[in-house]
Amino acid sequence: MSDDYTSTTNACKLCKPIGACLAFKGVEGAVPFLHGSQGCATYMRRYIISHFREPMDIASSSLGEKNAIFGGGANLKQGIKNVTTKYGAKMIGIATTCLTETIGDDVPSIIKQFRDEEKALFESDNSPLLVNVSTPSYGGTHMEGFHDAVKVLVDQIATEYGKDESINLLPGFVSPADIRYLKELLSDFNLEGVVLPDISESLDGPALLDYQKISEGGTPLSKIRSMGKARATIEFGRTIFGNLTAGKLLDSRFGVKNYSLGMPVGLRESDEFFSVLEEISGCKSPEKHVLERGRLIDSFVDSHKYIFGCKAVVYGEEDLVVGLTSFLAEMGVQPVLCASGGKSKKLNKEITAVTKGLVDLPIVRDGVDFYDIGEEVAELKPDLLIGHSKGYSLAKKYGIPLMRVGFPIHDRIGGQRVLHLGYRGAQALLDDLVNLVIEKKQNDSPVGYSYM
Amino acid sequence: METSTPVIFEERENQIHRKGESPFNIDCNRDSLAGAISQRACVFCGSRVVLYPIADALHLVHGPIGCAVYTWDIRGALSSGPELHRLSFSTDLQEKDVIFGGEKKLYKALNELIDLHGPKAAFVYSTCIVGIIGDDLEAVCRKVSAEKKIPVIPVQSEGLKGNKREGYNAACKALFRLVGTGETDNISPYSLNILGDFNLAGEIWLIRDYFKRMGVEVVANITGDGRIADIKRAHGAKLNVVQCSGSTMDLANMMEETYGIPHIRVSYFGVEDMAQALYDVANYFGDSQMIEKTKELVKDELKVLYPELKKYKKALEGKKAAIYVGGSFKAFSLVKALRHLGMKVVMVGSQTGTKEDYAELEQITDPGTIIVDDTNPLELSQFIKEKGVDLFIGGVKERPIAYKLGVGFCDHNHERKIGLEGFEGMLNFAKEVYNTVMSPVWRFVPRNTTGDVKNV
Numbered sequence: 001m002s003d004d005y006t007s008t009t010n011a012c013k014l015c016k017p018i019g020a021c022l023a024f025k026g027v028e029g030a031v032p033f034l035h036g037s038q039g040c041a042t043y044m045r046r047y048i049i050s051h052f053r054e055p056m057d058i059a060s061s062s063l064g065e066k067n068a069i070f071g072g073g074a075n076l077k078q079g080i081k082n083v084t085t086k087y088g089a090k091m092i093g094i095a096t097t098c099l100t101e102t103i104g105d106d107v108p109s110i111i112k113q114f115r116d117e118e119k120a121l122f123e124s125d126n127s128p129l130l131v132n133v134s135t136p137s138y139g140g141t142h143m144e145g146f147h148d149a150v151k152v153l154v155d156q157i158a159t160e161y162g163k164d165e166s167i168n169l170l171p172g173f174v175s176p177a178d179i180r181y182l183k184e185l186l187s188d189f190n191l192e193g194v195v196l197p198d199i200s201e202s203l204d205g206p207a208l209l210d211y212q213k214i215s216e217g218g219t220p221l222s223k224i225r226s227m228g229k230a231r232a233t234i235e236f237g238r239t240i241f242g243n244l245t246a247g248k249l250l251d252s253r254f255g256v257k258n259y260s261l262g263m264p265v266g267l268r269e270s271d272e273f274f275s276v277l278e279e280i281s282g283c284k285s286p287e288k289h290v291l292e293r294g295r296l297i298d299s300f301v302d303s304h305k306y307i308f309g310c311k312a313v314v315y316g317e318e319d320l321v322v323g324l325t326s327f328l329a330e331m332g333v334q335p336v337l338c339a340s341g342g343k344s345k346k347l348n349k350e351i352t353a354v355t356k357g358l359v360d361l362p363i364v365r366d367g368v369d370f371y372d373i374g375e376e377v378a379e380l381k382p383d384l385l386i387g388h389s390k391g392y393s394l395a396k397k398y399g400i401p402l403m404r405v406g407f408p409i410h411d412r413i414g415g416q417r418v419l420h421l422g423y424r425g426a427q428a429l430l431d432d433l434v435n436l437v438i439e440k441k442q443n444d445s446p447v448g449y450s451y452m
Numbered sequence: 453m454e455t456s457t458p459v460i461f462e463e464r465e466n467q468i469h470r471k472g473e474s475p476f477n478i479d480c481n482r483d484s485l486a487g488a489i490s491q492r493a494c495v496f497c498g499s500r501v502v503l504y505p506i507a508d509a510l511h512l513v514h515g516p517i518g519c520a521v522y523t524w525d526i527r528g529a530l531s532s533g534p535e536l537h538r539l540s541f542s543t544d545l546q547e548k549d550v551i552f553g554g555e556k557k558l559y560k561a562l563n564e565l566i567d568l569h570g571p572k573a574a575f576v577y578s579t580c581i582v583g584i585i586g587d588d589l590e591a592v593c594r595k596v597s598a599e600k601k602i603p604v605i606p607v608q609s610e611g612l613k614g615n616k617r618e619g620y621n622a623a624c625k626a627l628f629r630l631v632g633t634g635e636t637d638n639i640s641p642y643s644l645n646i647l648g649d650f651n652l653a654g655e656i657w658l659i660r661d662y663f664k665r666m667g668v669e670v671v672a673n674i675t676g677d678g679r680i681a682d683i684k685r686a687h688g689a690k691l692n693v694v695q696c697s698g699s700t701m702d703l704a705n706m707m708e709e710t711y712g713i714p715h716i717r718v719s720y721f722g723v724e725d726m727a728q729a730l731y732d733v734a735n736y737f738g739d740s741q742m743i744e745k746t747k748e749l750v751k752d753e754l755k756v757l758y759p760e761l762k763k764y765k766k767a768l769e770g771k772k773a774a775i776y777v778g779g780s781f782k783a784f785s786l787v788k789a790l791r792h793l794g795m796k797v798v799m800v801g802s803q804t805g806t807k808e809d810y811a812e813l814e815q816i817t818d819p820g821t822i823i824v825d826d827t828n829p830l831e832l833s834q835f836i837k838e839k840g841v842d843l844f845i846g847g848v849k850e851r852p853i854a855y856k857l858g859v860g861f862c863d864h865n866h867e868r869k870i871g872l873e874g875f876e877g878m879l880n881f882a883k884e885v886y887n888t889v890m891s892p893v894w895r896f897v898p899r900n901t902t903g904d905v906k907n908v
Binding site: 005006007008009010011013014015017018036037038039040042043044045046047049050053054055056057063064065067068086087097098099102103136137138139141205207208209210211213390393 | 492493494495496497512515516517518519520521522523524525538539540541542543544545546547549550557560561562564565580581583584585610611612613614615829830833834836837848849851852853855856857858896897898899
């Protein structure tokens with residue numbers, strides 16, 4: 001809960017290691033590996049699977065009580081070896097947990113020792129890249145874990161110097177549908193790009209004949225290696241915790257110009273993204289996307305009467321909340337509360353920036369849980385909740401429609417295919433949102449209108 | 453995918469048995485192998501799922517946020533009254549708490565939540581990190597209990613202490629502290645406690661109704677639709693009826709030792725086991741009238757059920773099923789239930805079975821059946837392919853493996869929303885299996901369009 005409470009009730013955030021696992025899952029041939037007790041991996045797998053409805057393997061060093069006393073090094077080494085030999089992992093993304101951080105396991109030196117001890121394994125062509133990130137669950141939310149993992153991927157893998165024509169796109173934690181859209185966009189702008197991480201196939205794959213030990217898809221390691229050569233980096237997310245992001249790291253180490261943008265949700269944030277794409281590519285936006293933008297504005301007009309002044313509560317990851325709030329403000333929905341379990345300390349400033357011009361500014365609260373959000377909802381009496389599926393209990397209690405976006409969506413099918421980004425994503429969100437409002441109005445009316 | 457790499461870890465070979473190929477011998481209750489992706493959870497998980505359905509208690513997870521957030525509303529355990537169990541409470545430990553200790557925060561959080569919600573008792577779950585930083589849960593709980601005048605019970609469920617089984621034990625120890633603290637006046641000589649049923653989809657209500665029809669009083673539900681006051685007087689019951697092999701057996705043993713209450717093991721899944729459970733209870737009390745009533749009850753229920761089941765059996769005859777569940781006792785019932793539907797069980801395994809459990813499975817399965825302890829996705833997919841399975845029964849973590857390979861799946865775990873216990877439940881089970889296996893979608897999946905998997 002917020003500062004008003006000591007305890008937390010129904011958290012509006014997840015723990016740091018799950019974010020790292022999700023990011024590692026977006027690298028080709030990678031196996032996420034948790035250095036900790038067995039429960040963490042199993043819980044997170046279950047949580048992720050219930051959203052994506054896809055296999056999600058997370059290896060674990062399965063520490064027991066004696067390891068807590070003598071250190072978890074031996075289990076970590078054994079685990080890495082097993083994942084290498086049985087899974088054929090090209091990369092193992094090792095994330096720590098609160099347990100191993102607290103007992104003081106020094107993962108980088110354990111890995112170094114392991115390399116020395118297992119020379120034969122690392123001399124072969126199939127030796128895996130070992131990437132490690134520190135993710136004690138008490139040190140931030142899943143978004144810090146996600147961004148830290150992306151940062152170590154760049155820090156530990158992107159080692160090649162030089163220059164090429166490619167661009168880096170760091171989208172943050174978005175859906176597989178979003179990633180597919182971004183890749184299409186890069187291709188439409190004739191840009192050679194690397195999207196990191198890329199969960200478009202690894203967490204939304206086709207039906208298969210054979211079980212894959214490691215699912216297809218993910219950012220190729222060769223492309224991560226050469227990220228330092230790129231012309232530019234586009235990084236989504238203005239609330240990324242701390243000062244050094246993966247994009248800034250590429251800038252400071254390799255001089256790759258970093259464009260830091262908000263998550264392109266809605267018209268204006270997408271416009272900013274498209275203008276950066278135009279600048280970098282030197283091309284005008286392709287006709288297909290200009291048309292999508294035109295249709296979006298057309299539908300703004302078609303739907304404005306249904307939603308104007310409608311009050312919405314938005315919650316979830318900070319960057320998604322900023323993007324959604326910008327979108328709501330531009331279409332005439334009144335955001336009344338913007339809430340997150342995250343605590344980047346940047347939320348307030350960013351919400352203020354995207355709601356400029358609104359007569360009534362929303363309440364902005366970070367570091368909150370659903371108990372706090374519930375108290376606000378009781379006061380604010382919103383018409384709509386927008387966020388992931390864990391807000392459902394509030395939606396049910398107060399009889400308010402819930403528009404499901406982001407992660408997790410555990411009570412509907414297709415969470416992995418929700419498109420949030422760009423003009424196309426805004427169009428999909430708009431149709432969903434307006435129809436939810438119309439549906440409520442239609443159902444609440446005794447008349448049974450057949451035209452709305 | 454490289455098919456050349458053997459899919460079974462050498463270290464795990466003894467945890468897999470193929471009936472008929474070698475004399476029965478299986479390793480189990482071992483620690484999960486590092487780096488193998490186990491389907492198992494941890495001690496905390498074991499405790500949490502057992503105690504979770506107690507609906508008028510506060511369940512506070514003392515630890516970082518993850519442990520609480522991943523177990524929020526984790527079971528479809530229904531309550532006929534309060535629903536405090538459906539909220540996820542945590543102390544959300546931060547770095548400074550880890551450095552300076554979390555006792556003060558725990559004390560404050562407990563006080564705050566007890567004032568807010570007025571629970572009948574509080575369970576405080578210990579997590580990995582609490583074990584490491586050495587918070588004295590016992591002392592904090594004692595203090596709050598004295599101040600708030602309700603039982604505040606520490607659950608020693610540090611995740612790293614072992615697997616789910618130790619978690620069951622920690623939960624039973626916590627429950628046992630409540631038992632014996634309530635009045636036992638006016639309890640019928642024909643009375644029992646229901647142990648190891650969690651009231652998924654309202655199942656315990658069905659079972660209670662059967663007992664009522666037999667003239668048996670249920671003192672405490674442990675723990676489905678559970679209430680603190682009932683558990684406190686559970687020692688007044690004359691019999692413990694224990695379902696779900698691992699989870700509440702320890703409590704039954706403790707109650708037998710201390711209060712001399714005997715227990716019987718039952719299963720409410722499938723026709724035979726359900727009927728047997730009722731007969732066992734009636735025979736225990738030895739009341740001829742009750743035995744008559746029970747026979748009557750079973751007869752009435754079967755009269756309705758059998759004609760209905762026949763329709764499904766006709767369609768399902770000869771289809772092949774694989775079972776992988778948490779506790780192996782459930783597996784016994786599933787093997788029998790599937791046989792009722794004319795289906796063949798070709799693989800069966802559990803996360804936490806004992807040697808005796810596996811020996812029993814060996815007894816009741818057909819030759820060639822694979823019996824497996826604590827498996828992982830690689831092995832499961834191998835078994836599914838090898839046996840050409842039509843239906844997989846497991847928990848939510850197995851579902852994507854089955855689905856990815858185009859195999860029908862039924863959830864037989866905490867999250868199911870359909871009651872599968874009792875005679876009514878058997879019919880639901882048949883429907884669920886039928887709806888899964890007979891769906892037209894399987895003819896489009898690669899295994900049925902690109903050749904016969906059994907020959908791949």
